[in-house]
Amino acid sequence: MRVAFVGKGGAGKSAISGTFARLLARRGHPVLAIDSDPLPGMAYSLGLPHDDAPLPDEAIEDRPDDEEGPRYRLRAGLSPVEAVERYAATAPDGVRFLQFGKVRTDPRALFRSQFAFRQIIRELPVDRWDLVGDLPGGTRQPFTGWGGYADTFLIVVEPMAKSLLSARRLARLASSGDRPVRVVAVANKVTEAVDAEHISRRTGLEVVAAVPLDPVFAAAERAGKAPLDAAPDSAGVQAVSSLVDRLEKEHPRMKVTP
Amino acid sequence: MKIAVVGKGGSGKTTTSAVLARTLARQGHSVVALDCDSNPNLGISLGVGDDETERLVSMRQSLDEGDEAHAPGWDEVLDRFGSEAPDGVRLAVVSRIDNPEPGCL
Amino acid sequence: MDFSGQVVVADLEAGVGTLTRLGDAGVDKVLIIVEPTPKSVEVGSRAAAIVADKSLGEVVVVASRVQSDDDLAMIRKAFPDHQVVPVPDDPAIVAADRDGQAPLDTAPDAPAVQALTALAGDLLATA
Structure with missing residues (x-):
C-alpha cells in the first residue's frame, strides 16, 4: 500500500495520516511514514517526542564533479533500505518515520537531507514497507514530484467552502499528471449526516471515510499529542480505523513484520 | 503601507486578511488585497464567492502558461486581472496554483 | 503603476515559504497568525525568526481561535518580545467559512470580527 494524504492546510492531514500509519502497523504491516512537509505535523500525530529529524550528514555525500546526477546522494554503499533501517526514527507501534527536517530560517540548510530523502523514496523496493505519506498543505507541492511514490491520494476535506475549493483544485491537478493515480476524499470534521454527500457532490470524488468533528481529537491537537494515545476510543480514531479496514481490503498483499 | 499575513495553514490567515482589507477600505483607504497563496482562497473570505474566486485563479493560470521564467509581478497581475471586491477592495491572485517557488511582494 | 498611498494587504502562502522569498524591501507590518497548538506556535516562531x-x-x-486564558498565555509565552492581539474562537467565523461568505457580511458584530476590525484601526494608527 502506498498512500499519501493531501488537502488544504489545517484540514487534518497530519492527525489522520499519523493515526492511519499506526493503526496499519498494529495490523501487522511494515509501515514507513513519510513526512514531506517542511512544517511541523506528522511527528506529533504519530506520538514522537521530536519533530525535527533530518537525515544526518554521515548518510550523505556530494556527487563527484565528473558524474551526472543530483548534487547530493546517499553515501556509497548505503542502500535506501539500510538508510531507513539505520536513520529513520521509530515511532510507537513500530512505525518507521522518515523526514528531511524542518525549515528554520534558511531552507538551504536542508538541501543535503532533502536530496537523500528523495533518493530513498524513489529507490525503495515496493515490497519492503507500506508507505503512508503526509504531503504539504495546499496545491503547490503534492503533484510536482513530492507525491511521486503514491498510487492512492487521499484528499482530506472539511465541509467548508475553502476546503472544498482546495479539494477540487487538488483533484484537477492529480488527474492532469502524467501517470494514473487513484484520488479519493476523506471527509473530516463532519457534523451533519449530509456533509459527506455534500463533499462528494462538490468535489466529484468518492468519499472513502467520514471523520466526525470530535472535541477529543481537537484537544489532542491542542496538546500536541497523538490522537491514538490521547483519545484511543474517540469517534475520530474509530473512523480512521474503518478507513484502514477499507484500504486494507483493496490492498490485500500483506507482509508480516519479521 | 504594506501588510503581510502569515501562519500555519488553517490558522485564520485568510479570514484575518479579508476582514482587515475591507475594514481599512471602509475607513476610506484605497486597499489592494493580494492573494499570494498558491492555494488562493482570499476571494471567498472577502465575499466575492466561489465562482469569481475560481475565475481569478484560472485567469492567473493562463497568464504565463508555458513561460515560467517570466512570471509577472503582483502589480501587473492586479492591473490586468484585478477584481472588484466589496467595499472597493481590489483583489488579485498573484501566484499560479502549481508554481514551485511562488513569490509575492 | 503607482501604489503609494495605497494599503496593500497580502495573504501569504501557509507556512514560511513565501516569507523567505519576500523582496528585500520588506513590508511595514508582518501579521503572524498563531493558534494555541504546538504546531501553529512552531510555524509562527519560525516566521518571526525569518522576519x-x-x-x-x-x-x-495575532492569537487566533483563543478559547481560554491558558490559550492566550501559551501564545504570549512563545512570543515574549512581540505585541500579541487576541482574537476569540468564534462560531460565527466557522459558520461563514462553511458557507463561503465574508464574516464581515454575515456577522459584523461577532466578537472575532470586532477584534479584527479594531486591529485594522490600530495597525494604521501606529504605522
Whole structure:
C-alpha cells in the first residue's frame, strides 16, 4: 500500500495520516511514514517526542564533479533500505518515520537531507514497507514530484467552502499528471449526516471515510499529542480505523513484520 | 503601507486578511488585497464567492502558461486581472496554483 | 503603476515559504497568525525568526481561535518580545467559512470580527 494524504492546510492531514500509519502497523504491516512537509505535523500525530529529524550528514555525500546526477546522494554503499533501517526514527507501534527536517530560517540548510530523502523514496523496493505519506498543505507541492511514490491520494476535506475549493483544485491537478493515480476524499470534521454527500457532490470524488468533528481529537491537537494515545476510543480514531479496514481490503498483499 | 499575513495553514490567515482589507477600505483607504497563496482562497473570505474566486485563479493560470521564467509581478497581475471586491477592495491572485517557488511582494 | 498611498494587504502562502522569498524591501507590518497548538506556535516562531533575520518588518502576533486564558498565555509565552492581539474562537467565523461568505457580511458584530476590525484601526494608527 502506498498512500499519501493531501488537502488544504489545517484540514487534518497530519492527525489522520499519523493515526492511519499506526493503526496499519498494529495490523501487522511494515509501515514507513513519510513526512514531506517542511512544517511541523506528522511527528506529533504519530506520538514522537521530536519533530525535527533530518537525515544526518554521515548518510550523505556530494556527487563527484565528473558524474551526472543530483548534487547530493546517499553515501556509497548505503542502500535506501539500510538508510531507513539505520536513520529513520521509530515511532510507537513500530512505525518507521522518515523526514528531511524542518525549515528554520534558511531552507538551504536542508538541501543535503532533502536530496537523500528523495533518493530513498524513489529507490525503495515496493515490497519492503507500506508507505503512508503526509504531503504539504495546499496545491503547490503534492503533484510536482513530492507525491511521486503514491498510487492512492487521499484528499482530506472539511465541509467548508475553502476546503472544498482546495479539494477540487487538488483533484484537477492529480488527474492532469502524467501517470494514473487513484484520488479519493476523506471527509473530516463532519457534523451533519449530509456533509459527506455534500463533499462528494462538490468535489466529484468518492468519499472513502467520514471523520466526525470530535472535541477529543481537537484537544489532542491542542496538546500536541497523538490522537491514538490521547483519545484511543474517540469517534475520530474509530473512523480512521474503518478507513484502514477499507484500504486494507483493496490492498490485500500483506507482509508480516519479521 | 504594506501588510503581510502569515501562519500555519488553517490558522485564520485568510479570514484575518479579508476582514482587515475591507475594514481599512471602509475607513476610506484605497486597499489592494493580494492573494499570494498558491492555494488562493482570499476571494471567498472577502465575499466575492466561489465562482469569481475560481475565475481569478484560472485567469492567473493562463497568464504565463508555458513561460515560467517570466512570471509577472503582483502589480501587473492586479492591473490586468484585478477584481472588484466589496467595499472597493481590489483583489488579485498573484501566484499560479502549481508554481514551485511562488513569490509575492 | 503607482501604489503609494495605497494599503496593500497580502495573504501569504501557509507556512514560511513565501516569507523567505519576500523582496528585500520588506513590508511595514508582518501579521503572524498563531493558534494555541504546538504546531501553529512552531510555524509562527519560525516566521518571526525569518522576519527578524531579514529585517522584513514589524511583527504583530495575532492569537487566533483563543478559547481560554491558558490559550492566550501559551501564545504570549512563545512570543515574549512581540505585541500579541487576541482574537476569540468564534462560531460565527466557522459558520461563514462553511458557507463561503465574508464574516464581515454575515456577522459584523461577532466578537472575532470586532477584534479584527479594531486591529485594522490600530495597525494604521501606529504605522
